[in-house]
Amino acid sequence: MFENLKIGVLGGGQLGAMLMRHAIDFGLSVSIMDNDVNAPCARYTSSFFCADPASYEAVLEFGKGLDVITIEKEAVNIEALRQLEKQGVKVFPTPGTIEVIQDKFSQKQFLQSHNIPVVPGEAVQGKDDLHRYENKLPGCLKKRRDGYDGYGVMVLRTSADIENAFDVPCVLEELVDIKQEIAVIVARNEHGAIKCYDPVAMVFSEEKFILDFQMAPAQIDDSIRKEAAAIAEKIADALKLVGILAVEMFITKDNRLLVNELAPRPHNSGHHTIEASITSQYEQLLRAILGFPLGDTALRFPSLMMNILESASPDSNVREKLPQLLSLEEVHLHWYGKKGYRPGRKVGHITIGGNTMESVVSKAETIRKILN
Ligand code: ADP
Numbered sequence: 305m306f307e308n309l310k311i312g313v314l315g316g317g318q319l320g321a322m323l324m325r326h327a328i329d330f331g332l333s334v335s336i337m338d339n340d341v342n343a344p345c346a347r348y349t350s351s352f353f354c355a356d357p358a359s360y361e362a363v364l365e366f367g368k369g370l371d372v373i374t375i376e377k378e379a380v381n382i383e384a385l386r387q388l389e390k391q392g393v394k395v396f397p398t399p400g401t402i403e404v405i406q407d408k409f410s411q412k413q414f415l416q417s418h419n420i421p422v423v424p425g426e427a428v429q430g431k432d433d434l435h436r437y438e439n440k441l442p443g444c445l446k447k448r449r450d451g452y453d454g455y456g457v458m459v460l461r462t463s464a465d466i467e468n469a470f471d472v473p474c475v476l477e478e479l480v481d482i483k484q485e486i487a488v489i490v491a492r493n494e495h496g497a498i499k500c501y502d503p504v505a506m507v508f509s510e511e512k513f514i515l516d517f518q519m520a521p522a523q524i525d526d527s528i529r530k531e532a533a534a535i536a537e538k539i540a541d542a543l544k545l546v547g548i549l550a551v552e553m554f555i556t557k558d559n560r561l562l563v564n565e566l567a568p569r570p571h572n573s574g575h576h577t578i579e580a581s582i583t584s585q586y587e588q589l590l591r592a593i594l595g596f597p598l599g600d601t602a603l604r605f606p607s608l609m610m611n612i613l614e615s616a617s618p619d620s621n622v623r624e625k626l627p628q629l630l631s632l633e634e635v636h637l638h639w640y641g642k643k644g645y646r647p648g649r650k651v652g653h654i655t656i657g658g659n660t661m662e663s664v665v666s667k668a669e670t671i672r673k674i675l676n
Contacts, residue, residue, distance in 0.1 A: 306330060309333070309594075310369065310370045311373075312336075313373075314373065314374075314375045315337070315338055315357060315375055315569075316337065316345035316352065318640040319377075320343075321344045321641075322575075322586050322638070323374075324345060326586035326587045330590055335353065335366070336351065336352050337352075339354065339355060341354045342643040342644070357375075358379050358381050364387055367393050371393065372394045373385065373395045373396075374589065375568070376569050377569065379406070386399045396546040397545060397568040401546075401568050408447075408449070408451070409448050412425055418538065418539070420535060420538065421535075421560065421562050423477045423480055424478050426476050428476050429473055431466060442461045443459075443460050443476045444478070445460050447473075480554050482554045482557070484505060484524065484555040485505070485507070485564070486505055486555060487504050487553065488503045488536040489536075489585055490536040490539070490548065490549050491585075491588045491589070491601075492546060493591070493592045493593075494595050496541075499588070499600075500533045501577065501585070502520065502521045502529070502601070502603055503521065503529055503532045504519060504520040504576070507519075517609060517611070517668065518572070518575070518576065518609040519606075519607070519608050519609075519665075520576050520580060520603060520608075521603060524555065528555060531561055532553060535561060547592050548571075549566060549568050550569075550573055550574065552564040552567075575653055576655045577601075578636070578638075580604055580607035581602065582599065582601070583598075583599025583601060605659065606659075606660060607657050607658075608661075608664045609656075610653060610668060610671065611650050611653050612651055612652040613648050613651065614647055615647065626639070629674060632656075632670065633667075634658055634667075635655075636654060636655045637652065638653050638655070656671065
């Protein structure tokens with residue numbers, strides 16, 4: 305139906321690969337740009353541009369002749385996207401939306417200006433500047449840009465920790481007493497139609513801040529569920545979003561909802577939507593950016609998504625455990641095909657389904673034993 309439409313995606317990681325799979329369902333041709341020649345998307349398209357999505361010249365060159373550009377990571381060149389828009393290329397999410405979200409501090413200011421509850425935080429220039437805020441410790445220090453999977457996050461307990469702090473522009477946030485972490489994915493199209501997925505629970509590994517597993521639906525009170533959806537929809541409207549947006553939130557021990565961070569692209573909190581929802585987050589993104597009606601976001605069955613991390617030592621190969629995982633019912637494997645060995649790196653994920661959350665959790669416990 306859209307054979308002649310040329311879509312470009314900035315970023316060629318696993319999120320891009322899952323997006324491509326859905327683009328194929330829609331008959332679209334997809335060009336990908338990533339600076340890693342071995343990026344997961346590279347082997348699925350003949351239209352792979354090996355260059356940095358943060359480079360002005362490269363993005364401008366990539367965008368020539370495309371109809372629509374979208375992203376699967378935020379570190380992209382905004383000026384080039386604005387230039388391409390002037391040349392008639394549709395860029396969704398818009399450069400303005402990406403720009404606000406790229407920087408964790410401007411994101412916070414934007415949310416505060418729309419009366420969205422966020423974790424309070426200060427902008428700090430670097431290590432030396434942190435000494436001005438010693439009285440705010442303990443706190444959570446985050447790089448303003450380019451953090452992912454916890455790589456740009458650290459806890460500062462006392463002023464002695466400043467010595468080892470990131471020495472780049474950061475946000476120093478209050479350390480939140482977290483009861484539970486949830487995420488909501490919301491989609492909005494150019495006509496202002498909005499659809500929200502049910503909140504999912506996200507459980508992070510304590511020492512590394514990396515997502516350990518995710519459960520859909522989150523086991524939370526109905527009032528919090530409704531409030532979380534209302535917050536996500538309010539943000540999507542405030543941003544005039546065209547595309548999809550993941551809104552990560554904390555439920556505090558005293559039952560307040562605080563927005564942690566936003567991602568205007570497919571997100572790992574929505575991996576399960578491929579199997580467990582009527583419309584996957586990837587199809588929803590395509591519907592949103594192509595101006596089509598948004599799809600039904602209802603869950604078909606309870607699910608749990610678990611990341612598969614590269615083995616800590618090259619002697620134990622996680623790949624050898626995959627057949628055992630696949631011998632279990634309703635276990636869906638997504639293997640990212642990343643090249644090279646890096647301990648602890650995300651190399652795939654599984655989505656586990658079942659009739660009840662109890663049966664899903666019990667299967668997850670079996671899987672955890674296999675993987676450990
Ligand atoms: P990333 O962009 O790398 O995913 P996040 O900002 O989402 O970084 O932080 C990663 C994790 O660190 C969160 O999911 C949460 O567990 C913890 N965290 C982040 N901010 C705070 C905070 N202000 N207080 C307590 N824990 C936090």
